[in-house]
Amino acid sequence: MKRTSFEGDECPIARALDVIGDWWSLLIIRDAMLGRRRFGEFQKSLGLAKNILTARLRMLVDEGILSTAPVSDGSAYQEYILTEKGRGLFPVIVALRQWSEAFDGHPEEIATLLVDREKGLPVRKLELHAQDGRLLEIGDTTLKPRPLTTRKRRTTG
Structure with missing residues (x-):
């Protein structure tokens, strides 16, 4: 079932729910606030299918709630960091x-x-x-x- 989009709605609550109204998104944000930064950390904590986690992380980055950065160990992996909007x-x-x-x-x-x-x-x-x-x-x-x-x-x- 396709979710209704509230983008452009006059109600600020509906607009916010359009971005963070999915429970997985809120739990990813919670985990990021607890210091989790890597895909594997989110996946282990939430037990979420990789394709769903990938989609939610991409959406949170696209919405400016998370940003990505290379991990400090020099590997090819990236980590997810809360932005000011995410910390808000x-x-x-x-x-x-x-x-x-x-x-x-x-x-x-x-x-x-x-x-x-x-x-x-x-x-x-x-x-x-x-x-x-x-x-x-x-x-x-x-x-x-x-x-x-x-x-x-x-x-x-």
């Missing part, structure tokens, strides 16, 4: 983790804790704050149109 997904990965920790039916089966490397203490739950510092909940936000001067006018036809 860190809060998304943490939010997904924290959501799972809060609502998973078997949290005792989660093998790791996310901790501050320097202090060794668990990371606080992510929060959304207004510009004045107030903690925002779902009912405290709304959407409003972006001024036409800062967005392209959509042509129909």
Whole structure:
């Protein structure tokens, strides 16, 4: 079944899902954040078929989330490195983790804790704050149109 593309959609969530909405892509990004860089490391960690892993890595490179570089040992292999755009997904990965920790039916089966490397203490739950510092909940936000001067006018036809 062919996946619907949300490229060009007016919704930024749909546009983001067009790039990272596949679970393998998010797990590859997670692994890259954990320091995995080589194809074999991703393949071993995920148990993913090589053709699927190849396609996902290619897409993540094409989207600018990963870049490739020759490995430092001088071999013909390459490694995959998170770009700034890829590192920008860190809060998304943490939010997904924290959501799972809060609502998973078997949290005792989660093998790791996310901790501050320097202090060794668990990371606080992510929060959304207004510009004045107030903690925002779902009912405290709304959407409003972006001024036409800062967005392209959509042509129909």
